[in-house]
Amino acid sequence: MAQRRRGAALEKALLDAAWDELTESGYARFTMDAVVKRAGTSPPVLYRRWPDRDELVRATIVHVLSESRPAVPDTGSLREDVLTLMREIATAHVQLVTVMYAHLASYYRETGRNPSDLFDPVTTGRAAALDTLFERAVERGEVRPELLTERIKTLPFVLLRHEILSTFAEVPEHVLEEIVDTVFLPLVR
Template sequence: MNAAFTIERTVVTESTPGRRRGDDLERAIFEAALAELAEVGYANLRMEAVAARAKAGKASLYKRWPDRARLVQAAARYKATEVEPEFEPSGDLRGDLRKVMAHIAAQQATPFGEAIRGWIGELRGTPSEVADELRTRIEHPRIRIFAKIFEDGVARGTVRPEALHPRVVNLAPALLTHHFLTRAEPADDAAVDEILDLVVLPLISTGAA
């Protein structure tokens, strides 16, 4: 055969130079999974569609995660590390709480929120240590922010000291999550204000200005 017409074929594998591997490949898959969740929801999520969006082989997914539940849990853990901002209380108790609550509601409107919805739907089949780790990654950063606001309020005399109990500190995000899961949409501004003014502030406030 004429050399000018010879076609050289290269077999592309995960080890081919220039092909994403390791952390880079996992990040691409997680972002693809979250994007798919945003478009089709958890019920319609397919591993094949995630692989195609990530430009990865299906074997790359199944080698790491045996099913979509494990993939979504991993994507949620990945996203949970970057969704909570640093926050310093301003001294305006209601304003600070409302700002953080609105931030949580906004997160729930993103693919991260859809990932959490899917994870909770598969919770019964999730190993307890995996569930505990994901819950820790999601809840603890939020609890730290609310605890910081409450501690500032206690120091200023606007928050009751007993409000520092972990269940009270986690009340606002828990109610936001309940709204999100039971109504299939994040709390809007009116719902955030109701939770804050009818439940949270009456429970924690000393009534001092």
């Protein structure tokens, strides 16, 4: 007999089921009933936590972003740190980026939210991770801190996202190196 899930284990199972439903069916066909069935639970269990599908989608995305956050590399150079992070995103996170931007387009239209609303840096820890990476580069004297605006710090990752959404495929190494070497690093040195 299966053991009854409770607390954090139950919430994780519900959010994982919601993610699976989103990736397989898309937002247009995403229903609370489908998540209940996929999670093997009852509607009250799901509705006690999230009153509607939009709140469930938001919680699911925050959950997935938190769980999928890559480790902050520490290679000893900003170039290699950024490339290491981009390589992981460009290979292991193509599905995540695709779902976040392409499959959830109707979610953004219906709710008035946008993808950046879901990238809550406090909840996901993404901002702190990037700040650590850049603080190390400043300490090593690789970059001028006054040049590290928020837009500049995110630029390589925005360009990477563009590449993924242009092809829906893994991004080749030479493209990653071009982004870092010809666009990003000249802006911070």
